[in-house]
Each structure stands twice: as structure tokens, then as C-alpha cells.
């Protein structure tokens with residue numbers, strides 16, 4: 001585990017630090033990330049929290065983030081909360097250490113499966129899954145508002161299970177999630193709790209107890225994936241991610257991923273890819289429902305490209321043309337980065353900002369909630385304004401002031417996947433439905449593995465409109 005001593009230096013921290021527990025009382029267990037961010041206000045661009053035996057150092061300025069993104073000096077670090085997920089996802093892409101051979105191998109084998117042009121092969125699945133959600137909503141209209149985060153999470157999970165291993169979980173045919181999804185979520189929640197209790201005195205025993213109590217969920221998930229991998233072994237199809245992982249060998253070394261590592265990668269894609277995208281979609285819908293002008297602009301754009309039929313779905317090439325919708329997504333991820341931060345450590349001992357000595361076992365957490373609202377960079381940072389992402393405005397900003405998908409070699413491999421899916425869904429949703437939020441709803445954000453709006457409902461109506469000219 002990283003020592004994170006920073007050469008004995010102390011950084012500003014919230015008041016009222018206590019012996020033994022440190023800053024624990026400033027952390028609200030039900031919304032730790034938001035409460036830590038609130039406690040950091042006024043502490044400057046770099047601050048720390050001591051939570052029991054764990055010391056966390058955060059940076060919140062675009063300037064320090066830019067430095068930490070210098071790939072020649074810094075690289076990804078695995079703080080304890082991420083390292084705890086290795087119990088489930090092993091040396092899969094997200095949780096691998098930088099020098100683990102399987103990271104390099106999996107990265108090189110899988111990058112081609114996530115390029116922009118590779119999205120063409122996932123596009124039909126994305127269209128089909130979104131259409132199923134919309135048909136389901138059509139049947140639900142009489143039953144009142146829909147729970148946006150819940151349904152977006154079903155959608156993104158279903159898109160991933162179909163794209164990753166061609167499994168239809170029937171999310172829109174049943175009120176209950178598929179047992180695999182329920183077991184996976186419980187197993188991960190257990191992982192997160194284990195990561196926390198391990199920092200308590202006697203935490204090892206508590207973690208062991210948690211493991212004993214919940215191990216059956218993880219066993220269920222592992223067994224199902226192992227059976228799936230075994231059933232597909234020997235077939236040469238490469239139509240989904242599992243097929244690619246089973247059948248593509250490294251072009252130079254001929255190496256392939258082992259079955260266990262393939263299981264880790266599948267779990268990684270499901271975990272890293274579903275709530276992150278569903279949160280981004282849900283926040284975007286929240287802001288669209290609160291900003292009628294933005295909604296009207298998004299609709300004009302989509303109507304212009306898709307025409308009059310509310311059930312029309314875009315061709316692959318059309319998705320990149322929804323430029324305003326894309327800006328809505330970018331701006332939502334600025335205000336609410338669904339992955340709230342990432343950790344960076346130095347490759348060799350160095351000085352951050354010419355001042356703070358960092359050794360290779362120190363790390364800083366880039367707090368995206370702060371960086372994306374750094375007043376040095378963002379005017380009126382709390383205001384929702386998609387036009388911040390007009391190309392001419394992006395050019396004016398310093399590099400690395402917007403990092404929702406992380407940095408460098410270990411940045412998000414699924415970025416194009418998430419953007420293609422989210423833009424497609426947002427565009428077709430506003431084309432097909434009128435959306436209305438409860439005017440009394442104040443945004444509340446729940447923290448699971450990622451950030452999601454909580455209790456956010458929309459009343460949907462099929463759109464009624466006169467013929468719209470196509471351009």
C-alpha cells in the first residue's frame with residue numbers, strides 16, 4: 001500500500017482534527033465524496049484528509065492537475081479504495097498495477113476494440129437496447145413518472161452485457177434486475193465496504209467476516225462468467241469483446257489473455273462502464289429538464305437530422321453530428337464527473353509545483369469536482385452552459401482543465417463507447433418524448449461506485465408536433 005507520507009509535509013485540512021480518528025467526523029458516510037469536497041472549500045489547491053490510518057492528499061486546481069497529467073513524470077496510482085477491488089477484478093485493466101504484464105497485454109489487445117471506428121460494430125446493439133427502453137417506457141406512460149437513474153442503469157448494463165458477451169438479460173421485460181446484476185452489485189458493494197473497514201483497527205477481521213457473509217454473490221458471478229468463457233472457448237467468432245479476448249493474439253508475441261484474466265476484464269468492463277455512463281445520462285437529463293432553452297436547441301438539432309418520425313433511430317455516422325447534444329453531455333460531466341477523481345503518483349522522486357516533494361509511494365487524488373469548477377478557468381462554474389464546449393471556447397482553456405475520463409496511458413479505454421452510447425440515447429430520447437421534471441425536485445446525488453442523481457423522476461409523454469422540416 002502506498003505510504004503517502006509526502007516527506008512528512010502537512011497540507012491544509014478541515015478544522016477540528018481529532019486524535020486517532022483524524023478528520024473522520026468531516027466525512028458523511030452516506031455521501032463521503034461530496035462531504036469531503038465541501039470540507040475542502042477555502043483550503044487552497046492542495047489539501048489533505050486523515051481518515052483513521054489513511055491519509056488522502058487531494059489537488060483541486062487545473063494547474064496542479066496539468067502537472068500530474070505529465071505522463072513522463074507521473075502515472076496512475078492505486079489508492080486503497082481502488083486496490084480493494086482487486087479482490088474481484090484482479091489484474092483487469094482498471095485495477096492492474098502499471099508494471100503488471102497483463103495490463104500491457106490487455107491494453108494492446110483491446111485498444112482496437114474501443115476505437116471510434118470500432119464503435120460501428122456496437123452501434124446496432126446500442127440502437128436496439130435504447131429502442132427496447134423506449135418501448136418499455138411507452139407501455140409505462142400511464143403508470144406515472146419514470147425513475148431515471150434506475151432505468152438508465154438498466155440500459156447501460158444491458159448494452160454492455162450484449163456488447164461484451166452477447167448476453168440478453170431482459171432488463172425491460174422484468175421489474176427485477178437479472179440475478180447476475182444483483183449479485184455483481186452486492187459483491188462490489190462488499191468490496192467497497194471491505195476497503196473501508198480495512199482502515200479500522202482490527203479491520204482485517206471485519207473484512208474477513210464480510211467476505212464470509214457475501215462470498216456466495218461473488219462465487220455466482222465468477223461461476224457464470226467462467227461457464228460462459230468455457231462455452232465460447234474453441235469457437236473462432238470475434239463478434240463481441242469476449243470473442244476478441246478469446247481469439248485475438250498479440251501480433252508480435254502471439255500471447256493471449258488467460259481465462260481468469262478474461263473474467264477479470266469482463267467484470268471490469270461491466271463495473272467501469274455501466275454506472276458511469278448511466279450517471280452521465282441521468283445528470284444530462286436533469287439539466288435538460290431544467291433548462292428549456294437547452295432542451296429546445298438539442299431537439300432542433302436532432303429533429304433536423306432525424307426528421308419527423310419520433311421513433312427514427314440514427315445511422316452510425318449521424319451520432320457524431322449531434323454536436324449540441326454532445327456539448328450537453330460534456331457540460332453535465334463537467335459539473336458532475338461520475339468518476340469523481342483519479343490518483344497519480346510520481347515515477348521517480350520529484351517536486352510538485354516546484355515545492356512539494358513526492359516519492360514513488362506518494363500519490364495525489366485529482367478531485368474532479370474541484371478541478372472542473374476551478375474559478376481560474378471556469379467563469380460562473382455552477383452555471384450549466386453547454387456552449388463552454390464550443391471548439392473555440394475549448395481552445396481558450398488551459399489543457400487538462402477537463403478530465404472526466406482520466407489521464408495518460410491509463411485513461412478510460414471505454415470513452416468512445418460511453419460517448420457514442422450516451423449521445424445516441426440522449427438524442428433519440430428527446431426526439432421521441434416530451435420530458436418534464438417535478439419542479440419541486442432538488443438534485444440529490446447518491447454515491448455508489450460512482451455518482452448518480454437520486455430520486456430523480458421524469459414524466460414522459462410521446463412528443464406531439466407538426467411536421468418538422470428535414471435539412
Ligand code: HEM
Nearest residue numbers: 093094272273276277280339342405406410412413414418
Ligand atoms: C461516462 C462514462 C465513463 C466515465 C466518466 C469513465 C471514467 C473513467 C476514468 C476517470 C478512468 C481512469 C481511472 C483512473 O485513472 O484510475 C477510467 C478508466 C477505465 N474505464 Fe472508464 N469511464 C466511463 C465509461 C467506461 C466504459 C463504457 C467502459 C467500458 C466499456 C470503461 C472502461 C474503463 C476501463 C477498462 C478503465 C481502465 C483503463 C486502464 O487503466 O487501462 N469506462 N474511466
